[in-house]
Amino acid sequence: MDKNKFYITTPIFYANGRPHVGHIFTMALSDIFARYYRLRGDETFFLTGTDEHGTKIVRTAKEQGKEPQEWVDEVAEWFQDAAITLNLSHDIFHRTTNKEKHWPVAQEIWKRLDKNGDIYKKEYTGLYCVGHEAFVTEKDLDENGLCPDHGTAPEEVEEENYFFKLSRYQDDLREKIASDELHITPQERKNEVLAFIDRGLEDVSFSRPAKTLDGWGIPVPGDESHLMYVWADALTNYLSGIDYFTDKEKAQYWPANIHMLGKDILTFHAIIWPAILLAVGIPLPQQIICHGFITSGGYKMSKTRGNVVDPFEYVEKYGVDALRYFLAAAIPTTQDGDFTHEQFVRRYNGDLASGLGNATARILALAEGVDFSGVEARPSELDEAERFKNAWVNYGEAFDNRDLRAAIGEVWELIHWVDGYIEKTKPWEDKDPLVLYTLCVALANISWLLRPFLPQTAEKIAEGLGIAGKATWDFEPKKIDPLFPKIEE
Numbered sequence: 001m002d003k004n005k006f007y008i009t010t011p012i013f014y015a016n017g018r019p020h021v022g023h024i025f026t027m028a029l030s031d032i033f034a035r036y037y038r039l040r041g042d043e044t045f046f047l048t049g050t051d052e053h054g055t056k057i058v059r060t061a062k063e064q065g066k067e068p069q070e071w072v073d074e075v076a077e078w079f080q081d082a083a084i085t086l087n088l089s090h091d092i093f094h095r096t097t098n099k100e101k102h103w104p105v106a107q108e109i110w111k112r113l114d115k116n117g118d119i120y121k122k123e124y125t126g127l128y129c130v131g132h133e134a135f136v137t138e139k140d141l142d143e144n145g146l147c148p149d150h151g152t153a154p155e156e157v158e159e160e161n162y163f164f165k166l167s168r169y170q171d172d173l174r175e176k177i178a179s180d181e182l183h184i185t186p187q188e189r190k191n192e193v194l195a196f197i198d199r200g201l202e203d204v205s206f207s208r209p210a211k212t213l214d215g216w217g218i219p220v221p222g223d224e225s226h227l228m229y230v231w232a233d234a235l236t237n238y239l240s241g242i243d244y245f246t247d248k249e250k251a252q253y254w255p256a257n258i259h260m261l262g263k264d265i266l267t268f269h270a271i272i273w274p275a276i277l278l279a280v281g282i283p284l285p286q287q288i289i290c291h292g293f294i295t296s297g298g299y300k301m302s303k304t305r306g307n308v309v310d311p312f313e314y315v316e317k318y319g320v321d322a323l324r325y326f327l328a329a330a331i332p333t334t335q336d337g338d339f340t341h342e343q344f345v346r347r348y349n350g351d352l353a354s355g356l357g358n359a360t361a362r363i364l365a366l367a368e369g370v371d372f373s374g375v376e377a378r379p380s381e382l383d384e385a386e387r388f389k390n391a392w393v394n395y396g397e398a399f400d401n402r403d404l405r406a407a408i409g410e411v412w413e414l415i416h417w418v419d420g421y422i423e424k425t426k427p428w429e430d431k432d433p434l435v436l437y438t439l440c441v442a443l444a445n446i447s448w449l450l451r452p453f454l455p456q457t458a459e460k461i462a463e464g465l466g467i468a469g470k471a472t473w474d475f476e477p478k479k480i481d482p483l484f485p486k487i488e489e
């Protein structure tokens with residue numbers, strides 16, 4: 001690859017129900033990074049998809065009177081539709097039931113681990129939480145012996161399983177994380193992972209008997225009576241999605257620059273995944289960004305509480321960019337955040353309808369039909385050129401620091417400046433072409449800065465300036481429909 005490359009992934013979503021706002025959050029954050037790196041000119045690959053094996057999926061399919069394949073096909077389509085609705089710029093929608101593309105990679109990794117002496121068979125008795133798709137211990141349960149997340153009793157399971165020698169990689173892994181060779185963001189999550197490692201890593205169950213899963217899963221190489229457990233099955237999608245073993249060109253995207261994920265699957269990604277990679281000698285991902293959870297009114301969303309936010313309703317009513325904006329700007333990238341209708345309306349009306357919408361409408365109305373042929377200064381020679389340049393520098397730094405709120409904050413700095421500049425120069429009095437040209441340059445910068453976040457809006461602004469699809473500063477401004485009509489409630 002001649003250019004810089006950038007590879008970002010969302011987790012692959014459990015094909016077990018409809019996409020909700022939590023999934024959409026992970027998707028939106030990842031897309032903003034993907035679009036930013038593409039804007040910078042980096043060769044970018046963005047992976048998303050569905051995780052389609054496991055006990056839960058087999059059971060839900062049964063409850064629905066469907067074959068597992070029929071069920072996951074349906075759910076995968078919901079997630080694909082969600083990705084399109086959210087205007088995701090993904091390069092692949094990857095599915096773990098893809099036997100040609102995914103299975104051989106998962107099996108190749110297994111074989112390499114086996115060859116390396118990292119896999120062994122052992123009799124195992126444990127408590128299995130179907131909701132978590134994981135073995136749990138007594139200390140994970142509440143005082144009634146139920147899983148606190150799912151309110152269900154775990155099942156006692158006695159099986160012979162293959163195990164992965166995770167314990168072998170404890171020291172190596174600790175060193176890679178402590179030194180940021182595998183960079184975990186934010187710092188408090190990194191500390192949590194280090195503390196987890198320091199409590200001692202135990203080997204993990206790596207397979208399940210095929211009969212307990214109705215044969216639904218990826219067969220263990222050389223032992224068809226076992227299917228791969230979620231680790232080797234799902235995590236390896238990040239390699240199979242770029243055809244790591246068979247496509248030399250695409251394989252260069254590895255290591256992933258960012259794995260974006262929520263805090264519930266951090267240990268899964270920050271411990272088991274890198275240990276597998278260390279074992280088979282494949283470079284570790286560069287960074288894991290761990291975002292928080294979206295609550296509503298301070299509570300976990302639940303049907304009983306009646307606080308479930310339906311992201312698709314928001315897209316339908318207010319447009320996809322309004323939702324993308326809220327997720328990126330109102331919810332801190334790496335902390336928990338709250339999504340309520342009142343906050344959404346406040347942000348929408350304040351930032352989008354009044355702030356961005358008004359500034360755009362004012363500039364385009366003032367500059368429409370103005371002849372700029374007499375303006376000699378190029379954008380880089382304007383008195384305000386430094387301000388625009390700085391906005392880009394700060395914006396880039398915010399992206400480097402993985403702080404999307406700070407990045408989009410640069411747009412609002414410019415909007416405030418535009419408002420002040422208009423008040424100061426009063427261009428409605430004399431229509432000074434230099435002043436109006438400066439405002440158009442500011443708006444063009446705003447449009448470019450907005451592209452990763454609000455792609456449709458950025459395009460509309462560029463159309464208003466007469467520069468859509470063109471690399472030019474020769475503006476032909478004209479009025480456009482309001483970007484974000486005010487929500488009157």
Ligand code: MSP
Nearest residue numbers: 011012013014022023051234235261262263293294
């Ligand atoms: N299938 C696994 C991931 C395997 S990756 C090799 C999985 N899937 S999931 O569908 O349950 O979750 C996908 C993502 O959605 C995770 O990053 C999870 O943190 C995120 N969210 C689920 N609910 C959420 C909120 N309420 N808020 C924010 N994100 C949350 O885990």
